[in-house]
Amino acid sequence: MVERRVVLHFPENLIDQPIVSRMVREFSLEFNILRANITPQQEGLMVLGLAGKRVDVDKALRWARQQGVSVQPLEKNVVRNESVCTHCGACVVVCPTAALWKDPETQDVIFDPDKCIACELCVPVCPPRAMEVAF
Amino acid sequence: MAKTYAEINEKIRKGQAVVVTAEEMIDVVADAGIRKAAKQVDVVTTGTFAPMCSSGAFLNFGHTDPRMKVQHAWLNGVPAYGGLAAVDLYIGATVVAEDDPLNTEHPGEFRYGGGHVIQDLIAGNDVRLVAEGYGTDCYPRKRLDTWLNLKDLNQAFLCDPRNCYQNYNVAVNLHAERDIYTYLGVVKKDLGSANYCSAGQLSPLLNDPYYKTIGIGTRIFLGGAQGYVFWEGTQHDPTVARSENGVPKGGAGTLAVVGDMKAMEPKWIVGVSMLGYGASLAVGLGIPIPILNEEMARYTAVKDEDIVAAIVDYSRDYSHNEGRPLGHVSYKELKSGSITIKGKQVPTVSLSSYPRAREIAAILKEWIKAGDFELTEPVQLLPSADSGQTFKNLKERPASQEGR
Ligand code: SF4
Ligand code: SF4
Numbered sequence: 320m321v322e323r324r325v326v327l328h329f330p331e332n333l334i335d336q337p338i339v340s341r342m343v344r345e346f347s348l349e350f351n352i353l354r355a356n357i358t359p360q361q362e363g364l365m366v367l368g369l370a371g372k373r374v375d376v377d378k379a380l381r382w383a384r385q386q387g388v389s390v391q392p393l394e395k396n397v398v399r400n401e402s403v404c405t406h407c408g409a410c411v412v413v414c415p416t417a418a419l420w421k422d423p424e425t426q427d428v429i430f431d432p433d434k435c436i437a438c439e440l441c442v443p444v445c446p447p448r449a450m451e452v453a454f
Numbered sequence: 455m456a457k458t459y460a461e462i463n464e465k466i467r468k469g470q471a472v473v474v475t476a477e478e479m480i481d482v483v484a485d486a487g488i489r490k491a492a493k494q495v496d497v498v499t500t501g502t503f504a505p506m507c508s509s510g511a512f513l514n515f516g517h518t519d520p521r522m523k524v525q526h527a528w529l530n531g532v533p534a535y536g537g538l539a540a541v542d543l544y545i546g547a548t549v550v551a552e553d554d555p556l557n558t559e560h561p562g563e564f565r566y567g568g569g570h571v572i573q574d575l576i577a578g579n580d581v582r583l584v585a586e587g588y589g590t591d592c593y594p595r596k597r598l599d600t601w602l603n604l605k606d607l608n609q610a611f612l613c614d615p616r617n618c619y620q621n622y623n624v625a626v627n628l629h630a631e632r633d634i635y636t637y638l639g640v641v642k643k644d645l646g647s648a649n650y651c652s653a654g655q656l657s658p659l660l661n662d663p664y665y666k667t668i669g670i671g672t673r674i675f676l677g678g679a680q681g682y683v684f685w686e687g688t689q690h691d692p693t694v695a696r697s698e699n700g701v702p703k704g705g706a707g708t709l710a711v712v713g714d715m716k717a718m719e720p721k722w723i724v725g726v727s728m729l730g731y732g733a734s735l736a737v738g739l740g741i742p743i744p745i746l747n748e749e750m751a752r753y754t755a756v757k758d759e760d761i762v763a764a765i766v767d768y769s770r771d772y773s774h775n776e777g778r779p780l781g782h783v784s785y786k787e788l789k790s791g792s793i794t795i796k797g798k799q800v801p802t803v804s805l806s807s808y809p810r811a812r813e814i815a816a817i818l819k820e821w822i823k824a825g826d827f828e829l830t831e832p833v834q835l836l837p838s839a840d841s842g843q844t845f846k847n848l849k850e851r852p853a854s855q856e857g858r
Contacts, residue, residue, distance in 0.1 A: 405503065405724060405736060408804040409639040412647040423791050426808035443563050444640055446505060446726035446736065446805070 322370045324353065324393040324436070325380065329363035333387055339367065346379035347371060353416055353436045366393060366436040395437040396453045399430045404449035410441040456747045459831040462496045466828050471496040473742075473822045475815040476656050476754055483755035492751035497822055497829065500658040501675070501740035501814030504651050504806035505726050507637060508616035508688060509547040509735045511572050511715060514608040515583065517541055522595035527585040528552070529571045529602075536585065540593055544613075545571055547725075547735035560730060561635040567733025570725030572612070575604045576677070577720035610715040612677060612723070616687035618739050620659035620707040623766040624783060624802075625649045626795065630769035635730020639805050641768055648765065648793055649803045653811035654758045654785030658741035659707045661754045663700040664839055665692070667743055669832025674711060675740035675818045678722040680827065681713025683741075686836045691845035700839075701756060703782055704764045707836065711739065722814075736807075740814040742822060744829050758785035765795060775847060 329338070343350045348371035355365045369376050380390050406428045410419045418434035419441060421427070441450045465471040472495050474482055479498045483491045517540065524536040527543050531551040534543040547569040556562050574581055585598040604610055626648050627634050627641040634641050638649040654660065662668050672683040687708025694706045715723075722738030745751050764779035771777030780795060787793045788802045821827035837843045852858060 405807045406809040407504070407736075407807045412642060412649075412801055412803040413640055421791060421804070423789060426789060426804075443561075443727075443729050446639075446728060446734075447724050448565075448727065 320370060321373045321376055322368065323376055324366065324368050326391045326393055327363075327365045327367060327383065328389040328391075329365070330387055331362065334363045336386070338383060338386055338388060339365070342379045342383055343369075346375040346382070348375060348379055353434065354438070368433070393437060395439075396432070397435055397437045397439060397442065398432070398451055398453050400449045400451055403447050404428065404445075405447055407446065410445050410450065413440045413444050415440065457496065457745070459744060459746075459829055462744050463828045465496055466822055466825055469823070469825055471822060473497045473499060473819045475812070475819055476500045476661050476756075477812065477815070479751075479754045480655065480757050483751060488748050488751050488755070491755070492745055492748040495745045495751065498661060498743045498745060498754040499740060499815045499818040499822070500653075500656055500661050500743065501738070501811040501818065502618060502653040502657045502806060503722070503738040503810035503814060504653075504736060505637065505728065505734040506614060506617045506619075506737040506739075507548050507734045509572075509612065509614035509737055510568065511545050511575075511610060511612050513543045513545065513575075513602075513610050515541050515543070515602055515606075516608055518595055518598055520595045521593045522585065522587045522598055523590055523593035524585045524598070525587050527583060529581050529583055530566065530574065531582075532566065532568055532571050534568075547572065548732050550733050557730060562730060564727045564729075564731070564733045567725065567727070569733050569735030572715070572735060573720050573723055573725040575602075575610065576715055576718045576723050578604060604716060611712055612681070612715055612718065613712045614737065615710050616689055616708045617711050617737055618658055618687070618709045618741075619652070619705050620657070620663070621702050621761070621763055622651050622705050623772070624763050624788065625768040625772070626765055626780065626800065627769045628767045628780075634769055635728070636768050637728055637731050637734070638768070639803055640729060645795055645798050645800050647803050648783075648788070648795065648800045649805065650763060650785075650788050651805040652763065652785065653806055653808055654761050654789065655756055656808070656811045656815055658739065658743075659709070660701055660756060660761055662741075662743050662750070663696070663702065663753060663756075665707060665836040666753075666838075667746065667750065667832070668709070668741055669835040671830050671833040672741065673827065673830045674713075674742075675738070675814055675821075676711055676713035676718070677715070677738055678719035679713050679717035681711055683709050683832075684712050685710040689845050690837065690843070692836070692838050692841055693844050696839065697760070697762060699756060699760055700753070701761050703762050704779075738810060738814050740818040742818055742827070742829055758789060761785050763788070
């Protein structure tokens with residue numbers, strides 16, 4: 320089993336095609352849509368977490384490319400510098416994937432790297448600059 | 455039976471004082487009742503950790519050779535105020551480096567300002583001082599460019615004219631067509647967030663709503679060290695509307711505080727950058743409250759559900775001193791993660807760190823239990839609800855057309 324996070328760009332003619340559902344069905348993958356939106360130029364963008372056998376993940380991505388989808392690995396990582404984070408919560412509201420969230424019991428701010436799509440929105444919003452971009 | 459400060463301090467010295475945090479006091483009172491709790495508990499500790507913009511530091515770096523009367527000065531490129539004698543400086547938390555792009559590309563990042571200089575000094579980092587003077591007969595030198603380190607300064611004390619706001623607004627964005635960038639963080643458009651900034655039930659002045667024990671001379675936790683309240687804070691406004699329990703429903707009392715930077719820790723004094731707004735300083739502050747009588751036991755048992763804050767529109771009403779609060783909401787609701795405004799579920803955002811507030815109250819408790827921190831009786835109390843003192847906005851008397 321491998322897990323991989325990829326950024327898919329769909330050209331306009333493919334936006335309404337059920338590419339992702341076919342991809343995961345035919346190659347028996349588990350998937351998690353981390354982010355999906357359509358840009359003003361009618362380009363579809365999706366950040367996808369895929370899990371399955373390594374060969375199947377590779378085959379599925381090759382197949383998607385053949386359909387005309389551009390596939391890029393999610394290379395950047397956003398990490399939290401734990402010694403700098405004050406657990407204030409200013410970041411929570413800008414995170415589009417709820418990778419940053421506040422535990423209502425303890426009021427601690429939790430960071431789930433698995434849900435992070437490295438959009439970097441939290442980076443300038445964090446008052447002490449605890450969120451850092453790592454390459 | 456009422457207790458005195460002297461009796462409580464005697465117990466602290468003997469290691470017999472019963473000290474609980476303001477969170478723990480809620481349970482003590484719920485279990486034992488006010489009367490017993492007032493007898494059992496000697497001190498309740500509080501804490502808060504949040505950006506507090508009206509902060510700064512006085513620094514004296516000693517005479518140069520030849521001597522110099524500093525007129526203009528910069529610390530790591532950030533202007534410091536030199537209009538004090540020869541080698542005294544004041545650096546304010548919100549001043550930014552002279553080459554900062556500010557909001558020219560909105561929202562500006564405000565990466566480095568006075569608050570960061572103060573944190574760098576406390577962290578023991580070298581800070582570059584550039585200074586200019588005009589030269590006098592006794593102070594002939596005109597220019598200085600040197601590294602400074604906190605340990606070599608004669609005095610370095612944090613001196614904050616307004617910290618520890620008793621309560622604060624909850625900011626929302628009703629009118630703007632985009633997110634707005636404020637000192638309460640990013641307030642999302644279309645009622646997309648409700649931003650607040652208070653530790654609620656742990657916050658010092660919410661546990662002593664009428665300032666019956668916190669006053670001039672009160673010893674406090676400031677930035678990881680022992681500091682003092684030296685005056686009412688600027689904009690101290692004790693006569694605002696209060697709930698039945700005496701707790702103000704909005705910003706009210708404030709404190710001016712002072713403490714030795716050489717004893718502070720960079721964990722508790724943190725330079726911050728508020729996107730689109732400016733630089734500031736997050737300050738960790740905690741105050742012990744003596745349980746002199748049942749009245750203080752009752753105040754310190756205050757719970758998040760009994761403390762409310764006003765919801766204010768920051769996209770128009772706040773800036774233009776218009777409108778009315780959209781309502782009031784309790785800190786219990788705010789801390790649940792979302793509140794309902796105009797029928798809409800709105801996620802809440804905090805700028806104040808409750809986990810750090812809790813840590814401060816716990817540290818203060820340990821200091822007192824260990825006998826390292828005794829309580830001080832204020833030499834003078836602060837103006838309270840019966841003082842008639844209010845906070846006024848400026849009544850302009852235009853001196854020219856330009857200021858309009
Ligand atoms: S905004 Fe920064 S400091 Fe505050 S909780 Fe988020 S990561 Fe931590
Ligand atoms: S970069 Fe920050 S805002 Fe974006 S998904 Fe990751 S944690 Fe959330």
